[in-house]
Amino acid sequence: MRSLVRITLALLLSLSFVVVLSPGRSTGVVAQATPATQATQANEEVVRTFFEQVLSQGNMDLIDDLFAPEFVLHTSADPSQDVQGLEGVMGFVMGLRTAFPDIVYTVEELISEGDSVVVRWHNQGTQQGDYLGIPATGKTVAIGGGNLFHFQSGKLVEEWGFPDSLSILIQLGVIPGGDQLGTATPGPMTGDAVAVATPGTADANRALMEQFWAAYNAGDADTILGQIFSPDFVNHTPAPGFPASGQGLVDTMLYFASGFPDQRASVEEIVVEGDLVASRVLVSGTHQGTAYGVPPTGRHVTYGGLTIVRIANGKMVENWGFYDQVSILAQIGALGGPPPEAQPAASPIGSPQAAAAIDWAAYSQLEIAASEAGYEAPDSIAGGLVALTFTNNGQTNHMAMLIQAAEGVTIDELETAIKTDPMNQVALREKVLSFGGAGGIAPGKQQRLILNLPAAEYLIADFEFDTDQTPFVAKNGLKRLEVTAPTAAQPAEPAADTTVDLIDFAFSGIPQQMLPGTYILKVTSSGEQPHELAFVKLDEGVSAQEAFSAVPEPGAPLPFTFWGGVQDMDPGQTAWVEVVLDPGEFVAFCPIVDPATQKPHLMLGMVQSVVVS
Ligand SMILES: [Cu+2]
Numbered sequence: 001m002r003s004l005v006r007i008t009l010a011l012l013l014s015l016s017f018v019v020v021l022s023p024g025r026s027t028g029v030v031a032q033a034t035p036a037t038q039a040t041q042a043n044e045e046v047v048r049t050f051f052e053q054v055l056s057q058g059n060m061d062l063i064d065d066l067f068a069p070e071f072v073l074h075t076s077a078d079p080s081q082d083v084q085g086l087e088g089v090m091g092f093v094m095g096l097r098t099a100f101p102d103i104v105y106t107v108e109e110l111i112s113e114g115d116s117v118v119v120r121w122h123n124q125g126t127q128q129g130d131y132l133g134i135p136a137t138g139k140t141v142a143i144g145g146g147n148l149f150h151f152q153s154g155k156l157v158e159e160w161g162f163p164d165s166l167s168i169l170i171q172l173g174v175i176p177g178g179d180q181l182g183t184a185t186p187g188p189m190t191g192d193a194v195a196v197a198t199p200g201t202a203d204a205n206r207a208l209m210e211q212f213w214a215a216y217n218a219g220d221a222d223t224i225l226g227q228i229f230s231p232d233f234v235n236h237t238p239a240p241g242f243p244a245s246g247q248g249l250v251d252t253m254l255y256f257a258s259g260f261p262d263q264r265a266s267v268e269e270i271v272v273e274g275d276l277v278a279s280r281v282l283v284s285g286t287h288q289g290t291a292y293g294v295p296p297t298g299r300h301v302t303y304g305g306l307t308i309v310r311i312a313n314g315k316m317v318e319n320w321g322f323y324d325q326v327s328i329l330a331q332i333g334a335l336g337g338p339p340p341e342a343q344p345a346a347s348p349i350g351s352p353q354a355a356a357a358i359d360w361a362a363y364s365q366l367e368i369a370a371s372e373a374g375y376e377a378p379d380s381i382a383g384g385l386v387a388l389t390f391t392n393n394g395q396t397n398h399m400a401m402l403i404q405a406a407e408g409v410t411i412d413e414l415e416t417a418i419k420t421d422p423m424n425q426v427a428l429r430e431k432v433l434s435f436g437g438a439g440g441i442a443p444g445k446q447q448r449l450i451l452n453l454p455a456a457e458y459l460i461a462d463f464e465f466d467t468d469q470t471p472f473v474a475k476n477g478l479k480r481l482e483v484t485a486p487t488a489a490q491p492a493e494p495a496a497d498t499t500v501d502l503i504d505f506a507f508s509g510i511p512q513q514m515l516p517g518t519y520i521l522k523v524t525s526s527g528e529q530p531h532e533l534a535f536v537k538l539d540e541g542v543s544a545q546e547a548f549s550a551v552p553e554p555g556a557p558l559p560f561t562f563w564g565g566v567q568d569m570d571p572g573q574t575a576w577v578e579v580v581l582d583p584g585e586f587v588a589f590c591p592i593v594d595p596a597t598q599k600p601h602l603m604l605g606m607v608q609s610v611v612v613s
Pocket of ligand 1: 530531532590591592601606
């Protein structure tokens with residue numbers, strides 16, 4: 001029911017970094033020295049020298065001694081951001097010290113194994129020069145972070161850096177609402193030593209870390225809380241608004257899973273020393289739900305991170321996590337700049353083939369035309385597989401939804417209820433059974449579908465709006481349709497280019513990149529709630545986020561064109577939807593309202609952009 005689109009757009013305006021703050025922690029921990037070989041001790045000294053003398057004091061002469069000429073620093077998951085060679089290191093250090101001349105790093109912990117060293121650190125500095133394009137603010141900032149280094153012949157050859165860069169931007173006042181957020185930054189951790197239990201073997205500790213990431217990828221909170229975290233687990237780097245407990249970390253994980261339902265962490269490296277285990281991971285997922293207050297963009301996001309844990313008696317007892325959250329924000333277009341170009345990729349379903357194979361005339365015919373004056377449609381058709389051809393002959397958007405009255409409701413009662421209170425979607429939903437129908441299309445357009453309609457009395461309903469903001473169902477946009485028993489010889493189900501499942505709450509099976517052409521989508525409503533698949537084509541130069549985050553003035557033109565799709569289908573129903581995609585950017589969404597949260601499904605994940613080129 002399209003009447004909700006406007007309400008939806010208003011809800012989407014909640015595009016702000018709203019967080020509840022937790023006070024900065026200062027839980028003290030002192031690392032217990034564990035035996036290390038001479039080589040790993042020497043490696044650790046190199047890292048310590050880099051932090052304490054090069055980064056903190058600007059002693060550039062040491063760079064030659066510490067770094068191999070082929071050194072590479074990965075500052076993000078994007079290789080084009082890599083810093084290369086000795087000159088790259090010098091430029092990096094000079095840039096940092098020009099922006100923060102008094103910067104001082106404190107090494108909190110070193111973990112080494114083989115040719116790898118992981119360092120956990122915090123720093124403090126005053127911004128007196130440009131940093132990431134931000135002019136000098138004079139502000140003093142303090143953040144933590146973790147880095148992983150590889151050595152070759154005693155020199156640094158590769159580095160992955162994970163500063164808490166989101167915290168820097170918040171403290172510099174670059175991110176809206178960040179003045180308050182800044183206080184949530186964990187301060188340096190100093191204080192009392194805690195007792196350290198007998199460490200497990202390196203292999204057992206490594207296995208526990210692997211088990212953690214497997215459970216993370218499975219969204220298995222029970223295993224994490226019951227078998228992996230100790231009951232007194234402490235997270236020293238809680239996300240703003242989340243408690244420092246194991247439950248808080250699991251809740252953070254679930255929060256991210258709601259924004260990126262398909263997210264997966266791939267473990268790139270694990271470094272174990274004594275009771276400490278560090279893992280470097282690459283996380284990727286599709287932005288299909290609200291994350292950081294940003295409505296779903298359908299963009300694919302990849303970012304790196306480093307998690308360090310301490311293990312005692314076979315369970316994780318402490319955690320420090322450093323993730324490239326600024327990169328996530330940049331990739332979902334939340335930092336104000338233009339979102340990155342969608343990565344060119346061929347559609348996994350290739351060129352469309354199915355449309356050419358469909359014999360539309362083989363099915364029972366239902367031709368519906370709509371205009372502001374109402375529907376032109378037959379009074380009676382044969383049921384079974386029905387080819388619906390819907391044409392918009394009007395001056396504004398129209399749809400042709402096909403509904404029956406629910407059990408215990410007569411079709412007269414349903415018609416009266418719709419005309420009386422057409423905007424009350426949740427109440428109306430109890431009175432209808434939804435069999436799809438043609439999605440809203442712009443004037444002059446046509447939408448074809450094949451639907452499975454059992455014999456019954458139906459209503460064709462137009463929940464689009466007239467120019468006076470009245471839905472057409474309250475005027476001429478309702479017509480009865482009698483569907484009789486299917487003919488004995490039913491045609492075969494049509495071919496499809498791809499299968500799309502509408503689930504609670506996502507579109508499964510719609511590629512993010514498609515080639516131009518006419519597609520047949522076999523669309524099944526597979527969730528527990530009814531769903532629809534609506535397409536709009538964005539105006540040129542309009543991003544999905546812009547289109548779905550601005551509230552239009554009443555009557556003002558929307559920055560997209562209604563492109564059709566299939567209307568509400570109850571669980572279990574299937575329709576074959578013809579979609580003609582020409583080059584440009586499309587957005588698929590479902591505006592049906594979830595009764596539990598009163599939010600439209602698109603805010604819960606049922607929105608996805610499709611780039612056609
Ligand atoms: Cu839905």
